[in-house]
Amino acid sequence: MATVTTIAKLGEHVGETVTLRGWLYNSRSSGKLLFLVVRDGTGLCQCVLEKSEATAAAFEAARHLGQESSLHVTGTVRADPRSPGGHELAATDVHVVQNASGYPITPKAHGIDFLMKNRHLWFRSQRQWAILRVRHTIVEGIREYFNRNGFILIDTPIFAPAAGEGAQTLFAVDYFGEPVYLAQTGQLYVEAACMAHGKVYCFGPTFRAEKSKTRRHLTEFWMVEPEIAYADLDDVCALAEDLVCYLVQKTLRERRPELELLGRDLAKLEAVQKPFYRITYSQAAEILHSERVRQLLTDDLARAAARVVELKKLMEEKEQERTAPGVKEWKADKLAHELLEARDELADQEEAVRNIPKHMELAANFQWGGDLGGSDETIIARLHDRPVFVTHYPRGCKAFYMKRNAADPRVVNNLDLLAPEGYGEIIGGSQREDDLEMLLERMREEGLKEEDYAWYLDLRRYGTVPHGGFGLGVERTVAWICGLKHIRETIPFARMMGRIYP
RNA sequence: UCCCCGAUAGCUCAAUGGUAGAGCACCCGGCUGUUAACCGGGUUGUUGUAGGUUCGAGUCCUACUCGGGGAGCCA
Structure with missing residues (x-):
């Protein structure tokens, strides 16, 4: 019977045969080779099943496991930088507790609403x-x-x-x-x-x-x-x-x-x-009225505006590249993903372009006696490391x-x-x-x-x-x-x- | 309370007002070192709701619902 341990403690068991109890985080197969990335709450570990080394039943069972299936994996621990935690399990046996299918959160991108609804x-x-x-x-x-x-x-x-x-x-x-x-x-x-x-x-x-x-x-x-x-x-x-x-x-x-x-x-x-740093409210008010702050925000605005132009150009180029004839599927996929990221950043930058003038005005017109607004706090904080x-x-x-x-x-x-x-x-x-x-x-x-x-x-x-x-x-x-x-x-x-x- | 953006397959997104698509997920097959693996095949739809414009609406207009971001306010 192999020792039951956790992924965090694999370093103490190099060369030994141990059992991990966890969940399938991701898996890849390559014919006679299976890579099961297992998590157990303490970390991630790549478990490798070679068809010639593992039992036939274990290999066949592991081949069909859905994401987040619960399982025990038994194998020999060895150090390997290609595994997420630095240690890999050369697996010989897999015991499936439950084969899960249709786990909603895939290793690909998801929107925040979906993720929050699936917070559990x-x-x-x-x-x-x-x-x-x-x-x-x-x-x-x-x-x-x-x-x-x-x-x-x-x-x-x-x-x-x-x-x-x-x-x-x-x-x-x-x-x-x-x-x-x-x-x-x-x-x-x-x-x-x-x-x-x-x-x-x-x-x-x-x-x-x-x-x-x-x-x-x-x-x-x-x-x-x-x-x-x-x-x-x-x-x-x-x-x-x-x-x-x-x-x-x-x-x-x-x-x-x-x-x-x-x-x-x-x-x-x-x-x-x-x-x-310690400053008083009155000093903060002076800082907000200062040329230094005006310059900081002017620079921010210029940077955001320039980035907006840059992003639009970049997105146009990527879109052309993506839809050009003869583009490989994986390349188009990668470009589509980059486009989404660029779009998110563009939205942020455009928001900044809209908000910075407001922030400048708020700072410049700051009256002694009012509370510091969120943007005022951000300005003060940004001037300090x-x-x-x-x-x-x-x-x-x-x-x-x-x-x-x-x-x-x-x-x-x-x-x-x-x-x-x-x-x-x-x-x-x-x-x-x-x-x-x-x-x-x-x-x-x-x-x-x-x-x-x-x-x-x-x-x-x-x-x-x-x-x-x-x-x-x-x-x-x-x-x-x-x-x-x-x-x-x-x-x-x-x-x-x-x-x-x- | 106000302003901006969005809602299309289980998920992420496409679709000059003219036959709803791709990738992923899932299923089958291939591959002995993969890293969001890859390659081939298959399955997947009340386009948020209700009206309107139009020969024709996912696409245009109005309202509503829900979500994202921001303002105010605040930890």
Whole structure:
């Protein structure tokens, strides 16, 4: 009886006969030779069946297996660079658990709607497999970081009472006949908890009914929110910086093969080192008005416009080449695929050409007092090669609980952390208003009812201290670290506007 | 809420207003080192829905539905 092992451990069994249990990822046959690419959850391995070496029954059974058939393969392990994992199995026996047929996700191209409808199967594909492993490591890193640094986990409620910010983006739920809402944050609750434990965090799903159909939005996403007592803005920034560095380094250390599979530029991640840049909101506003930004966007626009012309010409040439008489089928096929890719890029570039003038206008006309828009954040982030903290926003565009700045009462002690490469805001946080009177004043400005927040106000009555924290969005962090274009691949089953299946 | 794009075979896409096609998937055959293997043969259709224009609509027009991208808003 051969030893049962996994593909990840094949290196420990070179020369031995072992059994792998997995699924057929792809297969190729060449007469008396069969190549079965098998995956088992730990990796991919090419199993080679030679007709003369394998049992006749095994060879015949393996010849007719559909994609994703479940099987055991027994054979001798040998190192071979031609196999995906670097080790190959010279198979002698194949036991079919189930011969699957008609698996919908083929090794060829598919559209995103089809893939999302088949998300339960799409998991099995290499890229998706790699992304969710990176997510696992980032989530593990988050828990590890806080648990090892003296933070106590506080699970905050998901059913939340009506009071709160941005009521139009809340999902309402019937709670024994009363309307309650799915939580958008556990923040107020961790503030209470940090007065008991000093350093706490909550980690769970949050829900936002934003009608946003973009590559950065989910209606259900995961957020970790640490909160610390006796902390000011600098302490909160230091914590955010340390956490992000920890997560990036851990992922680089433990998921390098996955990042490489995803084609991530690792140098960009290696560059994520302390100290991150720190600028104030007012400095950001100056940057947006600067000649440097105008030039950056002018160059972007010129580049996008030139690329549009180039792509159109390229597509025309390829189309001519494809439809020319006497073109080989495989060549025409390849050209058709290249045309599709070019078409996608053209759509992106044309979108850029339409949007950049808007972005220029938004940046140039940016008024002190307004919130930074998505395009503004992208501009700021692009001017820096490491993450950037933007601090001290006007208090009018931020939540009531943020601490008013002592030196400049127009602004609050808050922070946003912008990830590089246009990934936008991954962290938002602040020092909290610990003065009861100031807090009440802000609540009145926002039209919030004191009685709804009676418990929260108690925290300022009984031993108030400077404190603060932040929220880090897991999916945006995963998208950034993996270098993904779209957030939907960073969570097992994405919940988005208009998508709730499977 | 607004703007742009799209919907044709199981999948990815073709089709000057004039007989709906290709590749992949699937089935059969060939090939002892393949890498989205390749070669030969076979099977595959209510062109998103409802109207309209026309001798004739996948193609043009209107509305709707669904999806993609973006704006606003946001992690």
